[in-house]
Amino acid sequence: MDEPIVSKEKSPFTITAQKLFEMSSKNLCNGCKVEGNIFLNLLEHGEFCRDCIEKGFEREIGDETERKILIIIYGKDNVYAIEWFPYGYFENLLKIGEGGYGSVYKAKMLTGATIFWNNDSWFMEFDGTEHALKKFSSTQDFWNEFKVYTECMYNNGYWSVPCHGVTRDPIDKQLMLVTTLAEDDIRSYTRRHFAEITWYDRAKQLRELADNLFVIHSAGRVHKDLHSGNILRVYRDKWLGTRIVDFGLSKYVKNEQEKDQADDIRGVLPYIAPEILRREKYTFRSDIYSYGMIMWELTSGRPPFSTIENDTSLAIKICNGLRPEIIEGTPECYADLMKRCWDNDQSKRPCAMHLFNVTFNWAENRDDEMEKQFAEAEIIRKKDAIHYDSTKAAIMHPSVSLKSSILPNTKDINSSLAPIDFTEMTSNDYSLINIKDHENEIQNNPTEERDELEIPDVDESIKSNNQENDDI
Template sequence: MSFVSIALTLNSKTKIEWIPFPQIINLEEIAEGGFGIVYQAIWRNKKVAVKKFARSENSNTYFLNELRTHCKCCDCGCINKCYGITKDPTTEEYMLVLQFADGGNLHEYLKNNFSNITWKEKLNILQQISMGLRNIHKIDFTHRDLHSGNILHFESNLYKSFQVADLGLAQSENISNNEINGVIPYMAPEIFIGSKFSKASDVYSMGMIMWEITTGCKPFSNVEHDYKLIYEIIDGKRPKITEDTPECIAGLMIRCWDSDPGKRPSMDEIHKLLSKMKNEEFNGADQKRLELIGLKKLGPEYNEKPHSKAIYTSRSLSSYSNKFISLTKQDRQGYITREYEFDI
């Protein structure tokens, strides 16, 4: 039995199927990330995304991780749907066939529509993302690579939806390895000093996505993503919360990116809190939002020019972590000295 067929037996109720490669037509490359290439194609008269993992010693692992997570989450809401798997007969590479996101990713949506996105809609987006992550955590998996490029946007005449995607690094919270991959601004500080990925580190990433939805900007886009930024994040540096952010959102955001993983809320608590928030709590927020946009103080078009070495594709960061871990305890303490104050 092949490793693919083994993976498919993980969930007897899975709706994921084997798709013969000739059934997939009109393949066209649309994106390349840190761990693979995504194509758009046609299958059964509908547009789909076909994901091929980059050739590496870990490519089979990433493929299996994503497939395994989709098998366990096949009926979960707010997670990108996997229709099946296929195999390129020429390269003999396995690929995933996924639901196609006609609206691109979350950051693209924010960038193109920010001025028109009300606080009510921002809350709805956060509720959907939190539901997807809560469902991943319910099966005791962690995402491990959460950022706005991995949240996909779907739009029809009836609704807008946002789904958690790119599950290639997702796996059981109990599984630990020495490999660190991701995007620095979204990664929890404890990961860089030797802690394993956890549900709490996903929650930290969720806090950064919350901030991005409030501003339309990627966190720390104006600085180089290197050792210096990592040191500052470990030391408590966080993005500045905008003046229009309601206190209920700001307070939750701060809890999510707390330096102590034990003080962060669970995804279940986050989803419940977001679901209970009332429109009255946002009454003045939209007026303030429009005022700040009018003053050119809020929105991606008014943000500082991105640094040329701000990197928002997932990549290996093990060398950064290893360098920091190798420092003596006394040297590390020189960086971890304070908690930043946040103005709400």
Template sequence: MVLQNGYCKQCGEKYPDMSNKRCKLCPLNYLKNNFTNWTSENKKIDKLIQEMQLKINPHNDIVVEWIPYEQFNDFKEMNKNSFATEYLVIWKDGPVYYDYKENKWMRKSDKRVALKCLHNSHNNTDEFLNEVKQYSFKCSSFESNNIIKIYGISQYPYTKDYIIVCQDNYCEKCGEKDINAVDRIQYQINVTHKWCRMCQLDYLKKNFINWTSENEKINNIIQEVQSVINCRDNIVFEWIPYNQFSDVKKIGQGGFSIIYSAIWKDGPLIYNNNCYVEERRYERIPNKKVALKCLFNSQNITLEFLNEIKAYSMNRHVNILSVYGISQNPDTKEYVMISEYAEGGNFSDWMRKNYEDFEWKNKVDILSDIIDGLIFIHQIQMVHRDFHTGNILFMYDNNDESHGTNIFISDMGLSGRIDDKDKNNVYGVMPYVAPEVLSGKPYTQAADIYSLGMIMYFIMTGRQPFANHAHNEVLALNIINGLRPEIHEFEEPKCYIDLMKKCWDFNPENRPNLTEIANLADSFEDSFIASKEMCHYEYEKQFRIAEKCRLCLYYDKQHPQAIYTSRLLNPYTKDIQKYDNNLNEFSDDIAVENLLLQDVENPKYKNNEFSDSIAVDDFLLQHVTQL
């Protein structure tokens, strides 16, 4: 019989996965034929082991076996209670695995494993088997990561008690279990990668004497952040000497900082798990390109601001920009935040380069990533307070999905002047600031939802909200009075517009919560897949129509006084806040006068397309309607 490349040469069956050409049937047939060569002498146990063996994926999963007790040596008792005794042992032959190069089963000898000897288990087989089922032999799915892996079952020959042979979850160096992981999933990840929290904390504490920022408050914050590390993926937040940076280049400037790119000579500490277990350890990634955020007037940095840095650094998420540490410019004495470098720039930069290829499917995917990041921020009881396109960064220049995660939210909770102790000051980009905040009310999570609505507008149109307005007290008043960006209702998806409008509702209590927003965004994403449900077809229709109109609606001109970097907004809101109970006292005459002073009398804008007559007419039409 002549077999094509897509078929197994041994059994003739078609490969389930043509990319790796690995037969699943041959290994399973071997296991089935081997059933007669072993027995626990207990039918229930034999049956469970056989069932588990036939459910494996030979490429990834553990083959659960009946393991004779004489296979174990070098016993070390680790724990004992009324329910069970735990040992660490060496399994002489070790676990079996299928070698696809050799096309045969092989073993990893002298494997260190844990034995859990359940007291009196020979008298209650059913209870023992229920305990066995709490373990997993699956290694190929994320869901399997929440429980310790099982290698097999054995039996103590003297008491006849049954033994669960499982993954070693003790640190080889200190002998402790990582019991302080935040959850079972994290615990299993730490065990799998031989990462010990206690050893890591001990290393960091011993290293405290080897560095100092010469500022006790900063030293304490860094030590606090390091002391709560609970996972191999956590970034080790550090004090980084400024002489570690080279090739420093200015790449941007905001109201409160200058951003530079730089090369970090030693680079961050990263746990290397891409090697043999015995060699896994923290290593530095030298010559790492990073971003330096040099904070204006930060010589007298406040404890409140440092606590924001602490909260930011202690919580990591795939859509939140990672911060590596703090440094200080030796010349200016200003402090510097060191973070990941986002090659694609901020959302505004990225949009200018990619709008023509920014299809609605990509828009919805990016919105979902942004929502995921905001959900995380709110789950840890934080408010971003400066949520706009300048603080949404892209790791790559394009939106190639093969890169993986591309979207990062930055600067959560870090807006404003570093030395500012006045909690009444309002900072941000005016079109993204919620009306209640412009009126003097405090920032809340609902204010972040308002900002998300404006980000949705930018995603939909490619235009900044209120790009054709001067960002002054006139716009602030109009926003409070209900002005929102212009929408081409008939050319954009209604489902998307409806959600966006709910987000920017004047009343914070009427804005949807993030669970509702995320569910709708998921439905938008589902409308683009082939196996969608009936309820998604209407969404698909709306997005399809919008895609046809997309390029026709793009408009990239901007008013010369439209400012999209964060700044202090109180000069534009202080008078509005006086009239908080009767905003109409702040009349259209005053507003027009302000507009004329800025847009008409300034010769710089005399021949600008935003002429005084058009600007005034436009403003009156909008403002008088509100009165």
């Protein structure tokens, strides 16, 4: 078996801190001598521009037919290897997913195995293990995702889908990440298994999701594209849990605060915080809003606002406070936390650590009152589960997109779309009005996913003075 020989003391490229593409105070590249954005580069042991760092990475790959370790990450709790896998190591590639930033393939590894470091020794997965190969829409998207993986693996190990290495498609020459193959995303899983998913299961998923989000925020990053399609259920030889993926948009919060929000944003409209629709700056609390929408989806079995038109009008209503109607039978403590997560005032939203603490108690350490609420909710869930129709739940308004896209800016908003008082009208009332208008269109054109969606720029007149609070 072709096994790489490595030692903990000596490796070709080590990461001992969050320094891959970390900005330098210098502005002259040691390689090409060109002025510009300069980064610390552990591979070349100097300060170089991004182009020179990427060229150094290519030199480290060298002979693409030879398997080798590219990076050793000495994390806080463990040691992780990022390998180079020759493309010929994989067979039976099957495309299993596509999103706004690339495509995902399932493939079987023919020879060798993925290596890990644990308890002062290396151990390996068996030959023939199926892996996921992720190809990106651009080189920039690859490097963005690769950087987030290395940073967060240093911070907290396998907080996301385990990333084992890199390979290259010999046809288009695009680099691909090699990761553990996930079972499913929670959107599809929830819809297919909604009738048997208990309130305990939901609490456990939310606890794991909060833990993932805390690691990302602890690295100083915001995800910026958090929705149920970007959260996977992962197994290896055992259950690993719920994991956040797709970091093409992820950025440092401090960098987001130093620039104006771009006119064009990406995302899936119902999961995007109102302050982002108003083109304000991303904060940690913008991700928390998305978390609240995922909480609602777990209770309903369908994405929020999926039966109504996702357009300028909906964006304005979201900024004015429209939220999905709380599902009957939701525990009071669950509903209260969910409403705090999607509060229009982001300073009132909890931080990721608070979410973890609360959901941990729901899943593992309920007091008598929590136990009572969840027990009563479970009785209602079992009664209502027999009426859930997964096929009907998959039918969505033709304007709904569940893929993140480059979203054009729509500045011209009809002045007749004045702010609406929702105190006397629930989201269910609003849904019924829109469903009546579009019922025939939905039935004749059912869709689960659309490739493009315009998220409008909400007019300045409806901006609110939300106080920023970036505690993690």
